[in-house]
Amino acid sequence: MNRRLFALGATLAALTLGSCGPTPQLKVKEAVLTLSPVDSNPSAFHFNVYGGPEDVYLLRVSSPSTIRTEMHDVGVDPKTGAVTMSPMDRVLIPAGETVAFKKGGKHVMMWGVNLIPRKLGVIEAEFLFSNDVRILVKARVQEVDGTDPDEKKAIDG
Numbered sequence: 001m002n003r004r005l006f007a008l009g010a011t012l013a014a015l016t017l018g019s020c021g022p023t024p025q026l027k028v029k030e031a032v033l034t035l036s037p038v039d040s041n042p043s044a045f046h047f048n049v050y051g052g053p054e055d056v057y058l059l060r061v062s063s064p065s066t067i068r069t070e071m072h073d074v075g076v077d078p079k080t081g082a083v084t085m086s087p088m089d090r091v092l093i094p095a096g097e098t099v100a101f102k103k104g105g106k107h108v109m110m111w112g113v114n115l116i117p118r119k120l121g122v123i124e125a126e127f128l129f130s131n132d133v134r135i136l137v138k139a140r141v142q143e144v145d146g147t148d149p150d151e152k153k154a155i156d157g
């Protein structure tokens with residue numbers, strides 16, 4: 001019995017040591033919130049999601065500094081050729097692959113961004129995945145032209 005358990009343990013150790021290369025880690029990086037020039041319009045949130053050891057879905061991106069968020073994809077209307085945005089309720093993050101939320105593609109829209117991130121130049125966002133992992137991210141906040149938020153400039157200067 002004891003010998004059997006030992007053998008099992010040795011096998012598990014061998015399997016763990018035998019896997020080649022570092023195990024990919026589910027991560028969110030390069031996150032930037034671009035403030036809308038018009039306060040009543042949503043701001044655009046961009047980032048890269050790095051897939052982990054298994055396929056997962058990104059289910060939600062939220063922030064205590066916003067009223068509402070939505071994940072959107074960008075497409076082209078086949079009839080009119082106009083660029084359209086459609087909400088997504090989940091986004092597949094394949095194991096070991098990078099999914100970019102970038103200008104002209106997938107993105108998160110944030111409504112009602114309050115004064116805190118505008119003053120700090122940083123916004124906290126939480127990413128919820130289908131494997132129950134939550135990742136907290138501090139993202140840079142910028143104006144449409146890429147500069148620091150106006151409120152931050154007003155305080156700093």
Ligand SMILES: [Cu+2]
Pocket residue numbers: 072085107108109
């Ligand atoms: Cu959108």
